Amino acid sequence: MLPRVIMHNMVSVDGRTVGFDADIGLYYELASCWEVDAHLTGADTLLLADDGATDADDADPPSAEPDVADGRPLLVVTDSRGRLRNLRALRAMPFWRGLVVLCSRSTPQPALERLSAAGIDTIVAGDGPVDLRAALEQLRDRYGVKTVLLDSGGTLNGAMLRAGLVHEVSVLVCPCLVGGATTGSIFRSADAVTPPIPLRLVQVEQVRSDTVWLRYEVAG
Ligand SMILES: NC(=O)c1ccc[n+]([C@@H]2O[C@H](COP(=O)([O-])OP(=O)(O)OC[C@H]3O[C@@H](n4cnc5c(N)ncnc54)[C@H](OP(=O)(O)O)[C@@H]3O)[C@@H](O)[C@H]2O)c1
16 A cells, blocks of 8 residues: 655645745654654755755765664655755754655756765655655655655645645645735646546644644545
8 A cells, every 4th residue: 555645734824835935843743643654845845945055965875774763754845857966964853764865767867876876865756856656655665654744835745646646635824815816826737627626624723823724535
């Protein structure tokens, strides 16, 4: 069985993922209600939060293999194009027990060598973009991952949704409107999917005076 994937996002009332002051503390406080084995995010989410790290930052001594007895989740990142440079900083963060980068057979060789030299685990799946289903299977088989928090923007969410890999959608609706013609939403896709992905409401909760938490199961 594939890992259960919970897509968790904080949005404006008009469904935008950026352009407002997200309450990150509340976002992760609520996310801790799931005992997940991995956090899955996209390279762009990390690049947009970049700390200015360079190639040299990845040249640290190799880290230990992720310790399965450590209760913290793994951080898993899609990066088939080898764009990430901030791996040392990520690995040093206390939130995760280890870092796994999802690559593909099109990932540039220098990027793979950089990851190997830094002792960072990789999963190679797919020929172009990461084959997300195959990557989830390897996360299950190699690391015992049963539950994943999808903590990303609309692009990776969109790829996961279109591949039918999301089981639950959790949305924190913040009291603001952002607008904009190109502002990110939680489900980016070149075209609308037809038919729409049906959802079944499982929880509605007012979590701050004006913030609402909605949880849905992906139906079918
Ligand atoms: N409000 C919220 O809850 C929330 C949460 C997280 C992030 N964000 C915001 O969202 C923004 C980033 O979102 P984003 O949508 O630009 O990027 P993203 O969600 O980080 O997605 C980009 C990643 O998706 C991968 N990808 C794209 N298409 C794919 C496919 N068909 N198959 C497999 N992988 C695929 C890309 O892989 P490659 O690298 O391999 O090409 C890339 O790593 C940031 O501003 C961040 O702050 C908001």
